[in-house]
Amino acid sequence: MSHGKTREEKNCLNCGHTVEERFCPHCGQENTEPRQPFYFLFTHFIEDFTHYDGQFWKTIKYLLFYPGKLTKEYLSGKRQLYVAPVKLYIFISFLTFFIPTLFPQSENPDEENAEKHSVQKEKENKKIQAAQISDSIKNQIIRESGADSTIVKSISKLDKIEEVLSKKEIIDTDRDQFAILGATNMKQYDSMSVKGGKNYNTLRPFAKKIFHLQDRGLKRKEIVGRFVDTFIHTFPKALFVYLPIFAFFLWLFHSKKKWWYFDHGIFTLHYFSFILLSSLIFILFGHLVKMIPDYKIFQTIFRLFYVVLFFYTSAYFFIAHHRVYESSKRKSILKGSILFIINCIGLLFMLMILSYISFIMMH
Template sequence: MKKHYRSEKNCLNCGTTVHDKFCPSCGQENLELHEDFLHLALHSVGHYFHFESKLFNSIVPLFTKPGYLTKEYFAGKRASHLNPVSMYIFISILFFFLFTANTNINKREIIDDNTAAAKPATEKENIRKAVSLAKNKLNEDVTAGEISEKTAAYTYTMLDKTEAALDTSQARPNKAVSYKKPAANAEQTHAAGEEAEETGVIHSLKAKFKEVATNDLSSELFKNKLVSHLPKIMFILLPLFALILKLVHWRSPKLYVEHLIYSIHIHSFMFLFISLLIILSWIMPFLSDWLSLLGSIIILWYIYRSMRNIYGNSRWRTISKFFLLFFAYSFLLFVCSFAVVVVTLYTV
């Protein structure tokens, strides 16, 4: 359908004189303001398919030609491809959505399984109450002098082991009995002194680690919540990845922004590829482990191949720089992950 262009030659967006159909300054099309619904709909659909065409022209070479989009971008051929930042935002939104959905599915399954397993706990609770009553009675007998402390200590140990055997997945402090136990030996006294000297932060971290390590539900929820933070870690590491590239290729004349654009394309590929693997794991859950292994190999190969295409080094020189990049990036990933682990411990 024919478009209706304005007869006036002033751009309604920036005021520049328009000699043809588009403003030479801002690029706005000099169309009539009062279009009917059909013209408006066709204009919007045209913009949509224009975006779809650029998306297709970007996604296909992103998958099939490592480093191609980066070379095209700095060669000035940008009109037919999506802007790297726009493409990264689009792909990362999809990735975050799928990754979070996958984590929440696992989290619900874990909670349901543990809830089902926790139902037949009435008998255990009755035994715990009986053990607690026995400990209180034992404490009263020791106080009254009816039972010696040695005999009481042995009986108390047996009761404590019985209580601990009911639920080995949860460490609970013992507060039921308050009688004075036999004096600790020198080694125990020394250990107690060292524990008393620990700072509050270290003691708190140890307690959190112990809680997560000894409770199956907390452990699984911790793992899944930690996994859900992975996309955020990768988002933070994107500019750091470009900085490492700059340092690894310190003799290269490329500017930091060129390394950054390459980093954006690499992460866009990883996000999109991992999103595809998540969908495949939903369809074929029995192949999830093999998909993870295959995905890791493909991502490593993709980075190596794109480095050869972008920086033009020989095979062995590229491999050596690839390993430098891998170890430096892994170290940063470890530091960021450790910080996230500490935060996650206090939010489970």
């Protein structure tokens, strides 16, 4: 597939060697005009993944439906037929975290409206209860406004009415704020921590961040939304850092003479590329389910698809591990199970660290 108009000159702009055909025989650069239309930036990017006899689609087919084969092909030296592992991982990672942002953020407007209606109704009920309390106090004032009652006493009763009403308003506003160990601001938290235990010291960074955001006027939903956004933007970087760690686990459980750390890195890149791609498929089908009519037959089909995809994703690692490392089934299952558990624990630990970092970085 052409990337642009071929130059009439026969000298390579990259290395200076003579170019008889379209590509330089010395460095491999395409001998095209250096200036191209603006849309060339996008078409060139797409063509890099789809030209050369369907290089990209062949890579995706092997990645999805032939566990471990793509890694074996790459390690055996067949590398021009497929997309490079790092390039493949970065591209799939980009799609996985970019495509979901194209869908509407509000998943169910009816539920949001119902929630707002419920909150509004609860506020109205509280106002009615406050009015009833006010009426009861007024009646009490009337009964006491005889010879033994004074105006000052009546005014104190009226002050109690306003106090009750103000407390009801405070309850309403507290629905939109976080309370940590009973404290709603940092001053209360510090005073309570004097008599408290280790829990106050442990939760102090979280309390300081939350109360700081609430002092700026942010409500509970806004704080949660900012945390989720920070977490999503940080997750791809954290996952990329985790890749060499998982490759190290593979290196520990296999022969150091037969398998190099590089080999485990290739297996890890392909495996996590599949995990990201299957996650994207889950997300896309989730949005697709919301768009189709709510018929039982469709719901049954999609639920069955989810179950099959879940079990296939879980079994993918064991199949790929057995094919790549060519060990016996028993050893492969044993090592695969241990590595699978270690990977789950490692990912969970990474998510805990990422959640903490995302919370602290939130602003």
